Amino acid sequence: MTLSTRLTTRRTTRPAARGLRAAAALTASLLVLTACGSDDSETASAGTDGESDFGALTLQLSWIKNAEFAGEFFADTNGYYEDAGFSSVKMNPGPGPVETLVATGEADFGLSNAVAAAQVIAEEDAPLKIVGTKFQKNPFTILSLKDGADIATPEDLVGKKIGVQAGGNETLFDALLEVNGIDPSKVKKVPVEYDPSPVVDGEVDGFLAYITNESLTVSMDGVEVTNLPFADNGLPFVAESVITTDQMIAEEPEKVKAFLEAEILGWQDALADDEESARLAVEVYGKDLDLDMAKEVEQAKVQSELVVTEDVEQNGLFTITDELIASTLATLDAAGIEIEGDELFDLSLLTELLEEKPELTELPD
Structure with a gap:
């Protein structure tokens, strides 16, 4: 298998294809979107230590702060975002119009899924791409x-x-x-x-x-x-995928790579420790949500099967094979969403990152 080089209870408002309800809002927002991104998305500059300084990071989550985002919690707790060059990180909880918030620059990156992202790209010409994915299998x-x-x-x-x-x-x-x-x-x-x-x-x-x-x-x-x-059972597609704008990819590629590196490191830690993944959700990031520890531990265990597949073991976290892209596009077609692979995916920066730092492809024992 080869890597393509370019190509969400309680979930009260988090269906797979949220674009139907967000379409009007996205269209209006894009009409006023200027050529620059959000204030926190400035071009990388050299910090006082000579390393990259990407400024503040805003990440739009797809749901409440539970164990689903254990990797992000580890990346923050263990300083991976800071080490990558971000001065601070703000993780906005969902549910909400993730694609709209990213497309309009209110968030630098968002966690979405192929169906939701494809719908707003295909129907509203949203300037978005999936640059990597956490879930190889949708839940x-x-x-x-x-x-x-x-x-x-x-x-x-x-x-x-x-x-x-x-x-x-x-x-x-x-x-x-x-x-x-x-x-x-x-x-x-x-x-x-x-x-x-x-x-x-x-x-x-x-x-x-x-x-x-x-x-x-x-x-x-x-x-x-x-x-x-x-x-x-016939509908494979990627989920909990990282989306960002075409502008970010073109103008700030090092920022995208820095974010992906921090994410991968965070998820390496999360996959190695279900108990700590749950504790961070229950006692730290989601402490006001009255989360159940046993359920969060079980969620951490179950979702690892969606994150780690044979392809991931071979290629690394967040990667998406050409075969999985083809399967995702077939699912989108069955759902009535017409889109080409290079309109939805751009894995070129992830590919560059893993070539530069092959140690990131390693998985915990």
Whole structure:
């Protein structure tokens, strides 16, 4: 496999294709976007120690400050952002219009997913690219009860009532049916919010959820669950991906590489210590959120399987192979989003970084 050199309970407002609701806001924002970025995104200059000084860093997270962002917490705690040349770092929690905030310069980088980013790029001509990804496998799933509908294969969806959130998640569910050749008329979609109670209470047979979130919430309440992961059933696409602007890539490439280096180092630490990943979320960064330690530890363990794959073991964290890009584009096509690989991805700076510092490709034991 080769690397391409260029090419989100509680999730109350975090569907996969958030662009449908953010489109108007993004269009208006882009109309007033000037040629310069945010005030914190100045061109790198030499600091007093002779090293790069990229100024303050603003990172837009895709969700609340839980263990999903353990790598970012480690990068901050262990000084990797500072070592990379950033004078300070501000991590803004989600949910929110990540793509709009990055496109308009209100954040230097954001954590999004291929569906959400592609939609605003394709429909609103947003000047964005994915420059690396944390999750090689997206966390979307159809959650069901083991002693209930027990939906283990796409064919098990036939004749079932499935709770699906409106908007982007509905688009994704329709794509799941299409790629698996299932007649939509044979599956009843039931409008739900993001609380998995309907599947627990038997109001629906299945529930569109996150493996790292609602599925864990239900199972940790002592209920045995079955998951039907989208990534393993015809809809693979990257998620928790780093997005930034075309301008940032063109005018401040060293800043992009510095950020990616700090991220990789942070995630190397996170993957090596689930307990500390959870502690940083519960006691430090998300201390006001009343997070459950056991659930955060389990989330750290489960999401590592989305982060580390055979390709990552071979190529390093945040890399995306040409094959995965092709699979992502096929998923986008099934979801009705027309976009080319080089319109969505630019991995050239990540490739440069890993060539310059091959030690970054190492993974913890």
